[in-house]
Amino acid sequence: MSDDSDPACYPTSLSAQFRRNLHLYLSGAGLLAVQQLLMAKRDFLVRDAVDAATQKFPDAAAQAALLMLLVSVGAAVVRVLSRITMFSGGRNVEYELRAVLLHRLHQLGPSFFRRMPTGEIMSRATNDLGQVRLLLGFGVLNVIGSVFAFASALYVMLHLSVKLTLAAMVSMPLLMLITRWTSSRMFTRTRENQEALGKMSDRVLASLAGVRVVRSFALEEAELRSFNTFNQAYLDKSLSLARLRGSMGPMAGASVSVGILVVFWFGGRLVLGGEMSKGDFVSFWLALLRLTWPMLALGFVASIVQRGRAGYARLRAIYEAEPEVVSGTLPRPEHVHGALSVRDLSFAYGARTVVDGVSFDVPAGGSLALVGRTGSGKSTIAILLARLMPTPKGAVFLDGADICDLPLETVRESIGYAQQDAFLFSTTAARNIGFALDDPDTPEAHARIEHAAEEAQVLSEIHGLPEQFDTVVGERGVQLSGGQRQRLALARALVREPPILVLDDPLSAVDAKTEAAILAAIERQAARRTVVLITHRVAAARRCDQIVVLDQGRVTERGTHDELSRAGGLYASFAEEQRIEEDLAMIDLPPSSRAPEAPPGVA
């Protein structure tokens, strides 16, 4: 069943969007037809008024003039209504296309974002979508309005004089040629212009994101020079488009002027020869002016259509991109216990294999530590467990079911994943932690958020912020340290109480005291749910039921802390290195700041 507020149900094709708003377009078209009928009536009333005045019938002239005024006001009101109706259609299309754009972007995977940089996406989501809105609002209004205006004006003109009408059409073929010539160029130049804008936007974004690096290396000049290349390319494309748009009006205007000259010369002769009255001529002239606008607008409308088409072609690249990760077809299980099984999992970035035949089992409620040197593939495994990249089929099982066959929501709701490189939204600390909650502003949600913050050892720091939980953090708020961000992300993963927790190096940026407190919290969590802990810290790994050691994407050791410490392999050398580091740190520290003795492990 389709839900009208669900972006997944919005069509992305322009024709389907047009049909969806057909009621608005039809109402708008009806209003435009009424407006043009009223305008034709006005033209005839003008004729009556002029003829009555020249034949010295002042009352009849005044009556026709008054009627003419009423009809003109009526036409103006109908015109405004038609614009409001038609523009609503364009706005509706823009709203739905934008909603579905974000929905698609959420589905697309890393390979798409490597292909299309953020600046490009932003430019398509704003500029190109704006062009499509113009096409389906202003464009449709003008196409229909022009057809009706043309028909209504032509009717008046033919009614008044067929000969003069034919003479007035003398510039028509030239106008058609000009429109054809410009509209074919308009599409290409608009597309090039939008592409240049996308590249420039991406350059600005990259420059802003790396502004600290640029400043710290005093590279502002070099950065500006590099930016200028993109800026210049955009300027060149914009000017080329502006030249074309600028030349369209004068070229069309010049050809229309030829027709006007002919009307005055030939029309004057018809009036002097008694074939037309003065009122007929004035009325004809007014109708011709109404015909001139659609003819002049032809080029302008063609430009809107071509720009809209070019914008839509760029949006289609997003709408039609295939998501790498799709939901499985199995029904949503009633309950997830949290047993994880990884069998012969391999993964490559391009040609480079970074996870190679990894297997392990974590029973529901069990805990496992993934230990390894930097770059050994630990985070990649975590990402694959949560299906944030295309996990190979038949490699990861949740409660015995292949995660590729399960609905995506089931997998992602079941796995609370605290990322190593935590991202904070520009909103309050409370909303950042309660991000996954349905309504993070209720008192119950707040109690859960506070509890999660306490578990993640970040509560006292949040209380120290200017507005505690209501302090805005992230890009536009209070900047938090790497360790604070990490613990906020940990709280975010804990708050929903998922059956499985995947924690990617939650201790990499904390001091010894906080590390001990977080480890105690992880231990409490491990008593209630399945925990996969990625770490290079032996002190953390030792608390897990089992430890898997990775080296260059392969499992090289597995067992408990005691077994691996005795085995004399990579893990034992880690343990030794870290013991020496801790001993050295203890020598340097005053006794009061030494970390408390770690509580006993869950193993």
Ligand SMILES: Nc1ncnc2c1ncn2[C@@H]1O[C@H](COP(=O)(O)OP(=O)(O)OP(=O)(O)O)[C@@H](O)[C@H]1O
């Ligand atoms: N998006 C990516 N594209 C290409 N290569 C990648 C990508 N992400 C990671 N890699 C590479 O894959 C390898 C494994 O990376 P991964 O982040 O899984 O290691 P890790 O063990 O978690 O390291 P660390 O402890 O430093 O976080 C690394 O060599 C890394 O350079």
